Amino acid sequence: MSFDVEDYFSAVSSGDTILCFKGNVDSERINETLDTIEEKLIRDNEPPRLRKRVYNVLVESLQNLYHHMEKAPPDFHDQKSERYGMLAINRTGNGYRIYTCNFILNDNIPQLEEKIEQINRSTHKEISELYKFILNHQRISAKGGGGLGLVDIARKTGNKLEYSFKKYNDKYSLFCMNALVREDNKNINT
Amino acid sequence: MKPIVIEGTPKTPSIKFDPSEGVFEISGRSIPENSVEFYRPLLEWLDQYKEVPLEKTVVKIRLEYFNTSSSKCILDVFKKLEAIHKAKNEVEVNWYYEEDDEDMLEAGEDYESIIRVPFKMMEIEA
Numbered sequence: 001m002s003f004d005v006e007d008y009f010s011a012v013s014s015g016d017t018i019l020c021f022k023g024n025v026d027s028e029r030i031n032e033t034l035d036t037i038e039e040k041l042i043r044d045n046e047p048p049r050l051r052k053r054v055y056n057v058l059v060e061s062l063q064n065l066y067h068h069m070e071k072a073p074p075d076f077h078d079q080k081s082e083r084y085g086m087l088a089i090n091r092t093g094n095g096y097r098i099y100t101c102n103f104i105l106n107d108n109i110p111q112l113e114e115k116i117e118q119i120n121r122s123t124h125k126e127i128s129e130l131y132k133f134i135l136n137h138q139r140i141s142a143k144g145g146g147g148l149g150l151v152d153i154a155r156k157t158g159n160k161l162e163y164s165f166k167k168y169n170d171k172y173s174l175f176c177m178n179a180l181v182r183e184d185n186k187n188i189n190t
Numbered sequence: 191m192k193p194i195v196i197e198g199t200p201k202t203p204s205i206k207f208d209p210s211e212g213v214f215e216i217s218g219r220s221i222p223e224n225s226v227e228f229y230r231p232l233l234e235w236l237d238q239y240k241e242v243p244l245e246k247t248v249v250k251i252r253l254e255y256f257n258t259s260s261s262k263c264i265l266d267v268f269k270k271l272e273a274i275h276k277a278k279n280e281v282e283v284n285w286y287y288e289e290d291d292e293d294m295l296e297a298g299e300d301y302e303s304i305i306r307v308p309f310k311m312m313e314i315e316a
Binding site: 027030031034035048049052053055056059060063066067128131132135136139148149151152156 | 200201221223255257258259261262265288290291292293296300303304316
């Protein structure tokens with residue numbers, strides 16, 4: 001039932017990739033990735049608003065991986081990584097698309113899917129209200145996440161979160177998500 | 191009371207709350223993985239300051255970036271300020287944002303709508 005996870009990620013994230021990694025997501029990796037992208041965006045003279053948005057969405061994407069991922073299944077080739085995840089950033093015509101992928105327990109899929117669907121059903125205004133509600137009413141979870149990451153990504157991008165779950169075995173699936181970051185975030189779902 | 195001064199790093203902001211100088215400022219980037227741990231000393235400091243506040247406390251927030259887990263900690267900071275304000279002391283938050291950074295402006299407006307403390311939105315040149 002299992003499949004080549006890394007080939008699969010390369011296929012779903014194919015495009016004009018400016019940065020990609022597959023492996024352990026620790027604090028150091030997060031720092032390196034943020035520094036590399038920030039330098040690249042400045043060098044490419046991207047407008048400040050787009051630059052900041054990409055940086056923000058990247059911070060949340062990386063920290064979502066850091067806080068929420070499951071350890072890789074026991075038959076997966078990389079057993080050294082405490083937190084195995086994959087990330088790619090592609091340049092598109094009018095912005096950047098950020099892809100992330102990590103293992104998830106099959107049992108946890110319905111809850112996550114419902115959360116994403118709720119976000120995707122919402123207008124930009126509703127997402128802003130949802131953000132404020134969670135900010136004011138939910139505590140930071142034991143895993144360290146604030147429950148706001150996905151809502152913030154949707155708010156900053158103004159686009160629907162594209163996602164998929166691919167079954168790895170009876171216990172695990174691979175969760176892949178991507179978000180398009182553009183300079184203007186108010187066109188869709190308003 | 192003793193000030194609290196924390197040097198900034200690429201992932202954590204500079205913090206300087208010094209009643210003797212009338213300076214209360216958080217600036218830089220706040221994107222640590224564990225923001226609760228980072229903000230704990232400031233929140234504890236504010237619990238003490240609440241007992242002996244200045245007549246007027248103006249808190250300047252000049253953040254370039256902050257992550258969502260910091261956003262909750264920043265709300266906790268504002269809740270402490272709200273308590274000081276509620277105890278009949280003057281408190282004001284100056285929220286700085288770079289021109290064109292509508293995301294940072296909106297973030298300030300979110301806090302303004304939750305916290306019962308006067309906010310001033312301060313646009314600065316990028």
